[in-house]
Amino acid sequence: MIKAYKFRTYLDKEQIQNLESTLNACRELYNAMLQQRIYAYRMGKKVTRYSQVNEIPEVKKAFPEFNNIHSQVIQEVPVRLDKAYDNFYGRVDKKNNGKNIKAGFPRFKSRKRYNSITYPQSGFKILENGHILASKIGEIRMFMHRPVDGRIRTLTFKRNGAGEWYAIITAGDPDKEQTVEDHFSILNENMNPTGYDVGLKSLITDSNGEHTEAPQYFRKSEERLVRANRNLSRKKKYSKNWKKANHRLSRVYRKTVRQRDDYSNKLSRNIASRNKLIVFEALNIQGMVRNHHLAKSIADASWYDIIRKTTYKAESAGNIVLLVDPGNTSKMCSKCGNIKKDLKLSDRVYNCDVCGLTIDRDENAAINIKNRGLLLFLYVYVYLHKHFKKVGRGTPEFTPVEIGALPARATPRHRSRKPTALVMGGCHYGDVY
Numbered sequence: 001m002i003k004a005y006k007f008r009t010y011l012d013k014e015q016i017q018n019l020e021s022t023l024n025a026c027r028e029l030y031n032a033m034l035q036q037r038i039y040a041y042r043m044g045k046k047v048t049r050y051s052q053v054n055e056i057p058e059v060k061k062a063f064p065e066f067n068n069i070h071s072q073v074i075q076e077v078p079v080r081l082d083k084a085y086d087n088f089y090g091r092v093d094k095k096n097n098g099k100n101i102k103a104g105f106p107r108f109k110s111r112k113r114y115n116s117i118t119y120p121q122s123g124f125k126i127l128e129n130g131h132i133l134a135s136k137i138g139e140i141r142m143f144m145h146r147p148v149d150g151r152i153r154t155l156t157f158k159r160n161g162a163g164e165w166y167a168i169i170t171a172g173d174p175d176k177e178q179t180v181e182d183h184f185s186i187l188n189e190n191m192n193p194t195g196y197d198v199g200l201k202s203l204i205t206d207s208n209g210e211h212t213e214a215p216q217y218f219r220k221s222e223e224r225l226v227r228a229n230r231n232l233s234r235k236k237k238y239s240k241n242w243k244k245a246n247h248r249l250s251r252v253y254r255k256t257v258r259q260r261d262d263y264s265n266k267l268s269r270n271i272a273s274r275n276k277l278i279v280f281e282a283l284n285i286q287g288m289v290r291n292h293h294l295a296k297s298i299a300d301a302s303w304y305d306i307i308r309k310t311t312y313k314a315e316s317a318g319n320i321v322l323l324v325d326p327g328n329t330s331k332m333c334s335k336c337g338n339i340k341k342d343l344k345l346s347d348r349v350y351n352c353d354v355c356g357l358t359i360d361r362d363e364n365a366a367i368n369i370k371n372r373g374l375l376l377f378l379y380v381y382v383y384l385h386k387h388f389k390k391v392g393r394g395t396p397e398f399t400p401v402e403i404g405a406l407p408a409r410a411t412p413r414h415r416s417r418k419p420t421a422l423v424m425g426g427c428h429y430g431d432v433y
């Protein structure tokens, strides 16, 4: 597993200046390369990363400041552009498949949006005193609060909103590809399938009825964030006080993000190690980003973070995470499949009019999520086992599987629902509809 380690750095003035000017030069290069690709496209020609890398010596002749930047750092710029294009095409595909998203062509980057430089292979070294020696930048003081495991791969210097610089080191070895047999073998074990419902009332409720509340400090940071934000909005834009308030906001924000990060690491470790088959709802991330209500967006980000972290932690523990269709998980009775249309958000207890089940609202949802996951798992594994010997990264997108991700007791109307995207142990198996 390749992990990223983030360390705070302590730079002197000259180093900051050096990093800032490197960053700026890379940004200019990025924008120029994007411009070149756009022009070439309009003229019916194709510009690739390789051709752009080959032109770098010419760029250096014309702009000598690039000689002050490590060559691999420069070469990594068109790699980013490639990634931006790949993401763009990915979104176009999704859009063509009917997802309601913007395709969003790669942007020209402003100073605010270009925040990091990367040494993709070499040109840097971790010193015995825990500092880092980076070519063309010099020795950088760094606080290495935890050891780095495995082979060191890349070094990135990243600037945050408050203008602080961090060193991000990736290290480790790629996982060996999991085979269908690997995944299939858990069928013979005690799978202990567990569904998790995420909500505003309880942060997480599992299908055994266990609630996990969000820690108190979440609420407090939330309030602080709202206040800092309000404070900023009262100031005249770009005035001295506005800048101060902006700085304060990014500090509060940073603290909130760190708290969330720390907490979601602990919670996700717990979930990922406890169960073989872990099921969440596929949350609508697009919709989340769009909502402007701050408290809500923080909660959304926490859930998303917990799910993401659980997924990769489960993967390295050999467990499986599935994401299922979120439709009606709250309204459906987990015992008889009846759908209670008039269930309100304020109803904390689910009372089924048909079978008489009385159960905690979130627990009911978590059981529905578990049932859907189990069914999806069985269907998909039978399918995968039949068609593919090996799954994992680099496996071609799967063709649609016609399944309904529902418990067997579901009503026929419900059975026609489309199941949603599926993630297993971190491998995306494509949309399974």
Ligand SMILES: [Zn+2]
Pocket: 333, 334, 335, 336, 337, 338, 352, 353, 354, 355, 356, 357
């Ligand atoms: Zn019922």
